[in-house]
Amino acid sequence: xxxxxxxxxxxxxxxxxxxxxxxxxxxxxxxxxxxxxxxxxxxxxxxxxxxxxxxxxxxxxxxxxxxxxxxxxxxxxxxxxxxxxxxxxxxxxxxxxxxxxxxxxxxxxxxxxxxxxxxxxxxxxxxxxxxxxxxxxxxxxxxxxxxxxxxxxxxxxxxxxxxxxxxxxxxxxxxxxxxxxxxxxxxxxxxxxxxxxxxxxxxxxxxxxxxxxxxxxxxxxxxxxxxxxxxxxxxxxxxxxxxxxxxxxxxxxxxxxxxxxxxxxxxxxxxxxxxxxxxxxxxxxxxxxxxxxxxxxxxxxxxxxxxxxxxxxxxxxxxxxxxxxxxxxxxxxxxxxxxxxxxxxxxxxxxxxxxxxxxxxxxxxxxxxxxxxxxxxxxxxxxxxxxxxxxxxxxxxxxxxxxxxxxxxxxxxxxxxxxxxxxxxxxxxxxxxxxxxxxxxxxxxxxxxxxxxxxxxxxxxxxxxxxxxxxxxxxxxxxxxxxxxxxxxxxxxxxxxxxxxxxxxxxxxxxxxxxxxxxxxxxxxxxxxxxxxxxxxxxxxxxxxxxxxxxxxxxxxxxxxxxxxxxxxxxxxxxxxxxxxxxxxxx
Amino acid sequence: xxxxxxxxxxxxxxxxxxxxxxxxxxxxxxxxxxxxxxxxxxxxxxxxxxxxxxxxxxxxxxxxxxxxxxxxxxxxxxxxxxxxxxxxxxxxxxxxxxxxxxxxxxxxxxxxxxxxxxxxxxxxxxxxxxxxxxxxxxxxxxxxxxxxxxxxxxxxxxxxxx
Ligand SMILES: Cc1ncc(C[n+]2csc(CCOP(=O)(O)OP(=O)(O)O)c2C)c(N)n1
Ligand SMILES: [Mg+2]
Numbered sequence: 114x115x116x117x118x119x120x121x122x123x124x125x126x127x128x129x130x131x132x133x134x135x136x137x138x139x140x141x142x143x144x145x146x147x148x149x150x151x152x153x154x155x156x157x158x159x160x161x162x163x164x165x166x167x168x169x170x171x172x173x174x175x176x177x178x179x180x181x182x183x184x185x186x187x188x189x190x191x192x193x194x195x196x197x198x199x200x201x202x203x204x205x206x207x208x209x210x211x212x213x214x215x216x217x218x219x220x221x222x223x224x225x226x227x228x229x230x231x232x233x234x235x236x237x238x239x240x241x242x243x244x245x246x247x248x249x250x251x252x253x254x255x256x257x258x259x260x261x262x263x264x265x266x267x268x269x270x271x272x273x274x275x276x277x278x279x280x281x282x283x284x285x286x287x288x289x290x291x292x293x294x295x296x297x298x299x300x301x302x303x304x305x306x307x308x309x310x311x312x313x314x315x316x317x318x319x320x321x322x323x324x325x326x327x328x329x330x331x332x333x334x335x336x337x338x339x340x341x342x343x344x345x346x347x348x349x350x351x352x353x354x355x356x357x358x359x360x361x362x363x364x365x366x367x368x369x370x371x372x373x374x375x376x377x378x379x380x381x382x383x384x385x386x387x388x389x390x391x392x393x394x395x396x397x398x399x400x401x402x403x404x405x406x407x408x409x410x411x412x413x414x415x416x417x418x419x420x421x422x423x424x425x426x427x428x429x430x431x432x433x434x435x436x437x438x439x440x441x442x443x444x445x446x447x448x449x450x451x452x453x454x455x456x457x458x459x460x461x462x463x464x465x466x467x468x469x470x471x472x473x474x475x476x477x478x479x480x481x482x483x484x485x486x487x488x489x490x491x492x493x494x495x496x497x498x499x500x501x502x503x504x505x506x507x508x509x510x511x512x513x514x515x516x517x518x519x520x521x522x523x524x525x526x527x528x529x530x531x532x533x534x535x536x537x538x539x540x541x542x543x544x545x546x547x548x549x550x551x552x553x554x555x556x557x558x559x560x561x562x563x564x565x566x567x568x569x570x571x572x573x574x575x576x577x578x579x580x581x582x583x584x585x586x587x588x589x590x591x592x593x594x595x596x597x598x599x600x601x602x603x604x605x606x607x608x609x610x611x612x613x614x615x616x617x618x619x620x621x622x623x624x625x626x627x628x629x630x631x632x633x634x635x636x637x638x639x640x641x642x643x644x645x646x647x648x649x650x651x652x653x654x655x656x657x658x659x660x661x662x663x664x665x666x667x668x669x670x671x672x673x674x675x676x677x678x679x680x681x682x683x684x685x686x687x688x689x690x691x692x693x694x695x696x697x698x699x700x
Numbered sequence: 701x702x703x704x705x706x707x708x709x710x711x712x713x714x715x716x717x718x719x720x721x722x723x724x725x726x727x728x729x730x731x732x733x734x735x736x737x738x739x740x741x742x743x744x745x746x747x748x749x750x751x752x753x754x755x756x757x758x759x760x761x762x763x764x765x766x767x768x769x770x771x772x773x774x775x776x777x778x779x780x781x782x783x784x785x786x787x788x789x790x791x792x793x794x795x796x797x798x799x800x801x802x803x804x805x806x807x808x809x810x811x812x813x814x815x816x817x818x819x820x821x822x823x824x825x826x827x828x829x830x831x832x833x834x835x836x837x838x839x840x841x842x843x844x845x846x847x848x849x850x851x852x853x854x855x856x857x858x859x860x861x862x
Contacts, residue, residue, distance in 0.1 A: 239714065243718060244725045247768070268768060302769055302770055327709075424766070425762045425765070426763050426766050429758060429759075430759060497788050
């Protein structure tokens with residue numbers, strides 16, 4: 114892309130928008146047209162540099178843009194019409210907001226004169242999205258538009274990233290103004306803190322040197338800040354084990370000997386155990402979500418907490434913090450590592466060995482596992498095989514539910530931005546459009562959506578998008594005929610009263626036929642022996658593929674910390690089996 | 701504990717709902733909120749009275765700061781400051797109490813801003829204690845209507861921490 118040529122004379126609001134997008138380096142827009150946004154769509158008709166991906170639902174457009182952003186680090190761009198087009202984006206925007214994903218969403222709006230009149234397809238989208246955007250505005254003056262768009266991109270991508278929405282009344286996109294591109298951005302009310310307090314960092318270094326049982330908890334912030342190298346250096350330098358939140362998976366190599374895998378509700382035994390026993394938690398770019406901490410009162414009772422995050426509201430929101438450090442994770446870790454290398458003497462040596470030995474014993478005691486069956490496909494087996502066959506090098510997106518947790522547990526992420534999943538909002542229907550967005554951004558990569566039979570039906574219309582744009586994403590449906598995660602809760606906590614969770618997906622839909630109907634490829638595996646060949650076959654096909662893995666419906670995600678319990682009160686598979694045996698014995 | 705927080709914001713469309721929405725969305729209390737332009741017409745100042753324990757107040761301060769249109773947040777409770785509120789009270793005293801009403805108003809340095817054969821409307825300004833005391837005294841006189849501005853507050857020039 115060349116340097117944009119100078120623009121002279123008055124141009125329309127729509128032209129201003131297009132010019133701004135190009136200057137921001139945008140190449141792909143995800144969108145859906147409608148009446149009041151046509152001024153912009155008209156310009157996209159013959160634009161050579163900007164490609165619009167027409168999804169089949171606006172929610173799909175936002176999730177695709179979201180994954181595009183997560184996997185590249187650059188803001189995703191969405192363009193939709195007013196009213197229903199705009200309201201259809203809300204779930205996608207809230208998803209991005211919870212997971213700190215930079216998006217710039219343009220929504221059409223009825224002409225300024227009609228706003229407030231309940232005009233046709235009018236919705237107060239700025240009001241509706243106020244609490245799920247980082248910032249949003251109604252653009253009222255075409256003369257301000259270029260500056261507002263520039264600021265939107267800046268706000269979306271800087272500090273703790275997030276979605277920004279610009280509502281565009283039709284008269285603003287047709288109105289004319291001189292194009293003025295602000296070279297500098299200066300928002301007096303917005304200046305994120307990037308450098309952490311040296312003094313606090315030094316204090317943290319001393320605590321780390323002193324600690325006997327330190328644990329690093331790495332969150333999504335490590336990935337956003339691209340701090341994997343610094344994180345690894347910190348861990349290796351100080352022999353500190355690393356556990357990751359769902360959003361943090363891949364920030365530190367999952368196969369590294371210091372990796373404890375994921376912590377929290379479905380975290381590993383050894384991760385949760387280590388956190389509970391720890392005397393120092395180094396929480397980096399994470400926000401102590403309740404799925405991570407379990408019962409807050411009993412969380413890490415012996416630990417001092419160092420908390421590094423760019424968002425001051427994340428610190429001391431849920432847990433007490435002894436050493437708060439507000440700043441960009443990468444920059445803070447650089448300084449921290451320097452302190453640890455230079456000023457602080459190595460005091461850990463022997464002490465850490467004992468801690469790592471203890472952790473190794475926990476790993477031995479209860480590794481992450483499941484019971485293989487030669488007769489019925491265990492969903493974990495599918496994920497394991499996908500991992501083996503792709504050598505951990507695919508981009509994995511997930512839906513939500515058991516499929517998501519198995520994708521987190523049994524696929525080992527050695528690199529950041531390899532797992533794209535809706536962590537904070539837990540949005541079913543995220544994974545498939547996300548796979549499409551990620552595939553577009555990484556045409557040469559293998560992109561696989563690990564899906565549930567329920568979730569995939571929430572944005573299944575995007576199969577058309579995948580086929581038409583020739584995006585060869587693979588969808589591995591762990592078909593358990595149920596809203597499995599909900600069923601699991603009902604089995605464990607609601608006396609097996611399976612209220613409204615049976616999906617009848619053994620017949621409806623027939624995923625293989627459905628794939629055919631869209632012009633994609635559909636494959637099915639019903640026996641464990643078919644799993645590996647079918648994955649290999651799917652990968653060879655240069656088209657979107659749905660693979661229907663007909664799995665054991667009864668399988669549950671373990672370990673599990675029941676909601677409201679402390680991290681060390683985990684349920685395990687075998688425990689439950691024993692309980693079943695006992696029950697039978699009584700009968 | 702009760703806190704008085706002063707929030708400097710861009711005087712833009714929608715900022716009030718952003719701030720109000722923050723409080724309602726996160727379940728924080730607002731006892732009162734007053735807004736007005738500053739000398740610079742591009743900037744408004746809000747005075748918010750809220751309650752909560754230290755954790756909640758800390759979050760409120762941080763969350764306010766996080767809003768893009770918020771320029772500055774000052775928790776005045778931690779500083780020496782002056783607080784004022786104005787109320788307008790319309791009382792309808794019995795004939796024999798009229799003189800009493802006027803003399804109480806005078807003691808409180810209230811002003812009669814309107815009167816009719818049966819009513820007086822009194823303007824009174826002060827801190828919370830003064831206003832409450834005045835209202836208590838007026839209650840037996842027969843309060844017909846009552847409006848209050850909500851608190852405004854300003855730090856004292858010598859900004860010594862309390
Ligand atoms: C949009 C949305 N609605 C409801 C839920 C609640 N929910 C969480 S997991 C789940 C079941 C998902 O079923 P499926 O996609 O088949 O996945 P499984 O758990 O069976 O792997 C539901 C309904 C949600 N997360 N998102
Ligand atoms: Mg299912």
